Amino acid sequence: MRTLIRGGTVVNATGPLPADVLIDGEKIAALLAPSESVTADEVIDATGLYVIPGGVDVHTHMEMPFGGTTASDTFETGTAAAAWGGTTTIIDFAIQTPGESVPECLDRWHAKAAGVCAIDYGFHMILGGVDDESLKAMDHLVDHEGVTSFKLFMAYPGVYYSDDGQILRAMQRAGGNGAMIMMHAENGIAIDVLVAQALARGEVAPVHHGLTRPAALEAEATHRAIALAQVAGGTPLYVVHMSASEALAEVSAARSRGANVFAETCPQYLYLTLEDQLGAPGFEGAKWVCSTPLRNKSHAGDLWRGLRTDDLAVVSTDHCPFCMKDQKELGVGDFSRIPNGIGGVEHRMQLIYQGVADGQLSLARWVETCATTPARMFGLYPRKGVVAPGSDADIVLYDPAGRTTLGAASHHMNLDYSAYEGMAVAGAVRTVLSRGTRVVDGGRFAGKAGHGQYLPRGLSSYLRLSKEEVAVDFGVVLQTNPPGARVVEYARQAELAGFGYAWTFDSHLLWQEPYVIHSQILAQTRTMMVGPMVTNPSTRDWTVTASVFATLNEMFGNRTVCGIGRGDSAVRTLSGKPATLATLRECVHVVRELANGRAVEHRGATRRLPWAGGSRLEMWIAGYGPRALALAGEVGDGFILQLGDPDIARWTIASVRQAAADAGRDPDSIKICVAAPAYVGPDLEHMREQCRWFGGMVGNHVADIVARYGTSGQVPTALTDYIAGRESYDYNQHGQAGNTHTAFVPDEIVDRFCILGPVSHHIERLSELRDLGVDQFALYLQHDGMDQTLTAYGNHVIPALNPAGLAVW
Ligand code: URP
Ligand code: ZN
Ligand code: ZN
Numbered sequence: 172m173r174t175l176i177r178g179g180t181v182v183n184a185t186g187p188l189p190a191d192v193l194i195d196g197e198k199i200a201a202l203l204a205p206s207e208s209v210t211a212d213e214v215i216d217a218t219g220l221y222v223i224p225g226g227v228d229v230h231t232h233m234e235m236p237f238g239g240t241t242a243s244d245t246f247e248t249g250t251a252a253a254a255w256g257g258t259t260t261i262i263d264f265a266i267q268t269p270g271e272s273v274p275e276c277l278d279r280w281h282a283k284a285a286g287v288c289a290i291d292y293g294f295h296m297i298l299g300g301v302d303d304e305s306l307k308a309m310d311h312l313v314d315h316e317g318v319t320s321f322k323l324f325m326a327y328p329g330v331y332y333s334d335d336g337q338i339l340r341a342m343q344r345a346g347g348n349g350a351m352i353m354m355h356a357e358n359g360i361a362i363d364v365l366v367a368q369a370l371a372r373g374e375v376a377p378v379h380h381g382l383t384r385p386a387a388l389e390a391e392a393t394h395r396a397i398a399l400a401q402v403a404g405g406t407p408l409y410v411v412h413m414s415a416s417e418a419l420a421e422v423s424a425a426r427s428r429g430a431n432v433f434a435e436t437c438p439q440y441l442y443l444t445l446e447d448q449l450g451a452p453g454f455e456g457a458k459w460v461c462s463t464p465l466r467n468k469s470h471a472g473d474l475w476r477g478l479r480t481d482d483l484a485v486v487s488t489d490h491c492p493f494c495m496k497d498q499k500e501l502g503v504g505d506f507s508r509i510p511n512g513i514g515g516v517e518h519r520m521q522l523i524y525q526g527v528a529d530g531q532l533s534l535a536r537w538v539e540t541c542a543t544t545p546a547r548m549f550g551l552y553p554r555k556g557v558v559a560p561g562s563d564a565d566i567v568l569y570d571p572a573g574r575t576t577l578g579a580a581s582h583h584m585n586l587d588y589s590a591y592e593g594m595a596v597a598g599a600v601r602t603v604l605s606r607g608t609r610v611v612d613g614g615r616f617a618g619k620a621g622h623g624q625y626l627p628r629g630l631s632s633y634l635r636l637s638k639e640e641v642a643v644d645f646g647v648v649l650q651t652n653p654p655g656a657r658v659v660e661y662a663r664q665a666e667l668a669g670f671g672y673a674w675t676f677d678s679h680l681l682w683q684e685p686y687v688i689h690s691q692i693l694a695q696t697r698t699m700m701v702g703p704m705v706t707n708p709s710t711r712d713w714t715v716t717a718s719v720f721a722t723l724n725e726m727f728g729n730r731t732v733c734g735i736g737r738g739d740s741a742v743r744t745l746s747g748k749p750a751t752l753a754t755l756r757e758c759v760h761v762v763r764e765l766a767n768g769r770a771v772e773h774r775g776a777t778r779r780l781p782w783a784g785g786s787r788l789e790m791w792i793a794g795y796g797p798r799a800l801a802l803a804g805e806v807g808d809g810f811i812l813q814l815g816d817p818d819i820a821r822w823t824i825a826s827v828r829q830a831a832a833d834a835g836r837d838p839d840s841i842k843i844c845v846a847a848p849a850y851v852g853p854d855l856e857h858m859r860e861q862c863r864w865f866g867g868m869v870g871n872h873v874a875d876i877v878a879r880y881g882t883s884g885q886v887p888t889a890l891t892d893y894i895a896g897r898e899s900y901d902y903n904q905h906g907q908a909g910n911t912h913t914a915f916v917p918d919e920i921v922d923r924f925c926i927l928g929p930v931s932h933h934i935e936r937l938s939e940l941r942d943l944g945v946d947q948f949a950l951y952l953q954h955d956g957m958d959q960t961l962t963a964y965g966n967h968v969i970p971a972l973n974p975a976g977l978a979v980w
Contacts, residue, residue, distance in 0.1 A: 179217025225565030230487030240756030269300030288623030317627020377456030379441030466897025573599025646949030666963025804830025815847030867913030
């Protein structure tokens, strides 16, 4: 059965794009240009609607036992309510308490969920009793049960609480088995003292739940959890239900240090407050008793900011509903007996879309925080979290012109009140598909208990491999066309997709000045290396170039790299000539010495950047001709070959390595980077036209080489023959699809120099290059298929070349 979603705007984490979506059975088969004709058994009209990946809520508690009662949504009612709100995947928490067998507890949760869920579901495991047995069981769950994340509690002494030693042991174990540690970060020991003191003073109303759990104790526990994760060897840590600015500051600081620390927040902390809700008169505030607690009004702005900056990566609900009647009422006269939790699984997508309407988040970030990152974080990507070929057809048609009023009379959760009663939010869920099947359709529930399947999960996409474990690194090469913010966003998306390098062209007349954009890319990414591909000795004073790199290194922790060559567009557009190789050699030396904090002789005097002692910069030399290759081997930290042809790569790599050996260097110490346009798509003719310019660009360099060396002898004919028909070159059309003077470049050269075709072709060519000793493949993302190519690399190509995991965090 083929279904076509026609006329909508697909919104992925990379941004909105008008496209039709073809579904075949349970999977997305293709994203099509809106005008493309295709046959389908059924057409869904999405005109005026956003077509987004189904929401992924990674924090729910269906049927959770708590404080002598049980959360009021079953897996059946809770997953149906989730579907109503555009969430098509949940990850719930199975629970182990001290002395219990972890696998038996997991079985118990499977029994609750099997055969009744309306949408797909997975499990995390709460470890309430960390001991030798449960630690061993962690490995088993990761390896055999698809449970790859474990929640620990620094709160609730005597119930789920783990002490620091237990936490450290679990983190160490996770360091070995690849699991993610999720942390309920509140200092429960101190909180229990404050609770007892409040009750002794007769302070029994619900608001005291919040007042006895101060923000400082969330921040303190967050800080401690981060420190323990660091002591455990940098184990990834995911802090759940973050509500306090002070705790967020701890996460931001840790992330800025490069730690593997992530955090989520929940809609209740963005919209509801201690003053207005938890502090409501009488027992009313019990509706909003949850932990961490609602905070006063000052915090929400920081949380929205955290969502924008990625210090908060995920929005989940912590859906844990208890009815007022018979459940919350257990705490009348004693706030500490009120079961902790708020129901909200149905409303997350809409509440965060309201943030888009309010200007707090971009559309792309809405999808990213509510679907894409949760899927990546917990090992479900790319099956879930993206509208892309090969992914499950979990799709929501979201109407931005709609409006939804939240309330107990209209919601579908098994809950006798709404935490958001009467709140009107922008947008409305129109249709929801789960694996290609309609579960919500125009205001009607069309789902079925039991449609939902258990999702065994892989490891988080955000686990960082050590550099030694990365078989092939990946880079993107971007042209700095305005808007600069878009270039930065592509680099950010590339890092999330597993790319380790972002390179930009460097030609400040043709495009925007790259170094200011580098600064922004560095600010908005975490580990990715950033630099020009390529700069040259003529555009800027060498001391300026070195100073820029050293400054960025100081600000962002040595994350720059300098690609350099003799110079082309940047100098020719200023009517200059490419530098001589002698000048390039001298420039590499001067920039490298200065940008590594060392003194160098330059212009008749000893120069030094006195403040740059901690700066480290590698110089990677780009070239094609025999003498440039020799220079790369003699003095380069890396060599950049700007074309993807394996035959030419073999010859150039051998030349570089030979020159290195001749110069007494270790030939294998020079990193080899092959850079070329890559385009993942089905239409070869179209892709060739989009990338033909590249053959023209390379042709400029080849023409120089032919002029110097002739067409026979030292340079392979594979490189020189095709430029026979070359006439002139206009730099105003440099690096552009549709370049009018690159028609001489034959299809065969485009196919050899670039990588164009389905994913399988990319994997094949890159495997061949890897076997030749290529350390990095940098793909020019300069055509009309940037998004689909980036997504396909993240989903398929990078994992195929680095099967152990992604080189990102
Ligand atoms: O109040 C809450 N959050 N209840 C659920 C349990 C938890 O700590 O997540
Ligand atoms: Zn918790
Ligand atoms: Zn929870």
